[in-house]
Amino acid sequence: MIIPFSCRWIHHIVPLFLLSRVITATDYQLQRWDPIRSSLKPGQSDHFTYNINVTQLGQDYFNTVEVLLFISGTIESMPLRYYNLTDNTQFQNDTALQVTYYFSPSDPSNSTKIGYNNITFENGYIMALGTSPITYNPLFALEEQETTNITGQSLVLEYTTLHLEVSLINPQTGEIIQPSDNDDYYDYEDDDDNLWTYHLGVAEDDQLFQYDERSWIHVLDTDHNSALVTSGNDSTRLTTYLKTNNTLESPYELFLYSLKDSEIIENNLNCSLSAILNGPYMATSISNDSNSTPSTNYKKISLNVHSLQIQKQLVGDDQLSNVQDMLYISGLAPNTTYALYLIRKIGTRMSNNDNSITGVVFSRQLITTKVKSTCSIIFNLDICSSVAYAAPTPLKYYVNKTAMANDYDSLVRSLYENFTTALQLIPCDAELDQRYSPLRTCEDCAQSYLNWLCSIMIPRCSSPGNFGSIFRKKFKSRNSLIDTFIQPTDNYYELMPCIDSCYEMVRDCPAQFGFSCPNIKSSDELFRHSYSYFNSSESSETCNFLGNSSHLIDRKNFLFPK
Structure with missing residues (x-):
């Protein structure tokens, strides 16, 4: 759980005031993993309690020194004048929602309270830890430790009730807001426009509400x-x-x-x-x-x-x-x-x-979203299952993305079936010393070839100016089969396939197929019009790779050494 500074709780040390409205613990007793939703306006306060079940603490808390209670809450809504709107509308910052929490003892004759803290919602969120100290009955503690029969009888938890008091305060003075403080702003005949609605929860093992940056x-x-x-x-x-x-x-x-x-x-x-x-x-x-x-x-x-x-x-x-x-x-x-x-x-x-x-x-x-329908998102293809991006939209399937996906899949399938037929001529199941590679199998070859084939036959659309992109006229794609069977509706920019897909295919397949990849030094023009490479210094993807992306290598320094 990562909490940025703007969402961390801030403690305010303020005196407690007499609450003008108290909701009794009988009506609002918090349950584990069961948060409360409530609403307030100036002059009102809520009071909640959470009782620690001592008999269930034995095994979890044996040999610890305190019980931890996770307190968290969120603001659902607040009066409109307290929102900082983007149109520079003036907003009020003289009211904040605060939670005061403390522990009381189970013995009604003991009026001592411990652990007073005040937390104020920031960016609609609070989180805190309430701690109640544990002591032990030496007789039961020794017996349970020797028998490993943890019953909880050894635990002595004097402060068993957590109290949470929620109120609206002035963040500058820490004083609780009363109706008379905001008469100019509040119309009490319209409660819905003046309510602060919030959620509050307590648990013994995790925060019920969390924020991740x-x-x-x-x-x-x-x-x-x-x-x-x-x-x-x-x-x-x-x-x-x-x-x-x-x-x-x-x-x-x-x-x-x-x-x-x-x-x-x-x-x-x-x-x-x-x-x-x-x-x-x-x-x-x-x-x-x-x-x-x-x-x-x-x-x-x-x-x-x-x-x-x-x-x-x-x-x-x-x-x-x-x-x-x-x-x-x-x-x-x-x-x-x-x-x-x-x-x-x-x-x-x-x-x-x-x-x-x-x-x-x-x-x-x-x-x-993009400006034009030049390209359309396709995914869940049968044979090219790793494809999940926007490809050039076919002229005949302008609005039917399912038919478009099927056309691309069918095009790749016909080519892939020819390859698998040829692969059957390779002695894939021969003895290890008779195979084409002791490290690679025909299954590796088939998968690498398929990844390469899908990436070159299903162009991935990109935006002008992006690293690794090249402009394609609608009837001059990288492969004439795309022009014949797909017939793109318009010109488009293609994010070039990663050169890694070609390297993996050459590495994994038998030499009999004669696969090779263009060399940047000897075939610069062919390389730049066929492939791109992974460049980690760019903020967007720099090439189209299908398969396990963890295999990608930043090849900038390999291809263009300083």
Whole structure:
């Protein structure tokens, strides 16, 4: 969990005031992993309690000195005048939402309270640790240690109740705001316009609400009306989650916002999970939301969807390794910038209409659609399964991306079948000393050839000026088969295949095939019109590579030594 400075909690040492409205602990007793949603206006305060179950602490807390309680919360919404809007509208900064927390003893005759702290929401978020000291009954402690029968009888926890008091304060003075303090701003007949709505939760093993400064989104590509993204490289955590919960339902969900609405969130509540969930989003991948119709995980996403939707599927092998979320956003406007927010649930419940949702919100990721429909995103191809990018749009399939994908796949399949026929003439299953290589197999050769073939027969579109891109006229593609069978609708820029795909094919296949790659020194023109190379100093991708990208080598210094 990474918390940037802007989202860390800040302690304010202020005196406690008499609360003008107290919600009793009977009505609002917090439960483990069950956050509370509440609303306040000046003159009101909430009081919550969380009781530590001493009998369940034995094994987890034996030989420790204190119980840790994780406290976290988010602001869902606040009065409009407190938002810092992007149009330079004046906003109020004389009110803040504060949580005071402390512990009280289980013995009603003991009025001592410990651990007083005050935390104020920043960017819509708080997180803190409450600590209650543990002592031990020596008799039971010795007995349990000798028998390893941890019953909890040895634990002596005097302060068993955590109290949380929530109120609106003046951040300059630390005083609690009263109705008379803001008479000029508040119309109490219209409560909805004056409420601060927040979520608060307590747990003994993790923060219910978290913020991560990474966007955790990898943008694969965009075209004129759609975008394709994946969740971050989190296959180990995701695989563990899927197997532990015996589910194919991913913990990740995506929210699409307009750039203008996302700016309001960024300036005010960018660390708040509940603000993202309850804000004016345009679409979401959550399945029970009426604004979108996501696909079932491990079911192929439909390319022929033109409405505003976010479809989601898991991509990976049958053993649930190397698993990622792939998310396809359709129905976007051309030449428009949008904002994406990815969230990852913590716990077992995930419903956009459920106030007990908990999880991690990642930072904003911006995407921009292309101006024209020259190229279209295709993926989930049968034979070129690694293709997931925008390719030149065929003239006959101007709006049918599924048919377009099938045409590209069919073109590659016909060429690949010829190659596999030739590969059958190689003694792949001979004794090791009779094979063409002791290190490579025919399966390695077939895969490397397929990756190379897909990258050259399915051009990846790029933008003018990008490193590794070359301009192609619509009937002068790199291969005449593309002009004949695909017939691009317009001129386009192609991101050249990585030279690594050619090197891997030459390395993995028998010498009988005569494969070779252009040399930058002896065939400079051929190299530059056929391939590019991985250059880590560039911010965008510099060549098109299909397969395991960890095999890519930064070849700038190899090809162009200083």
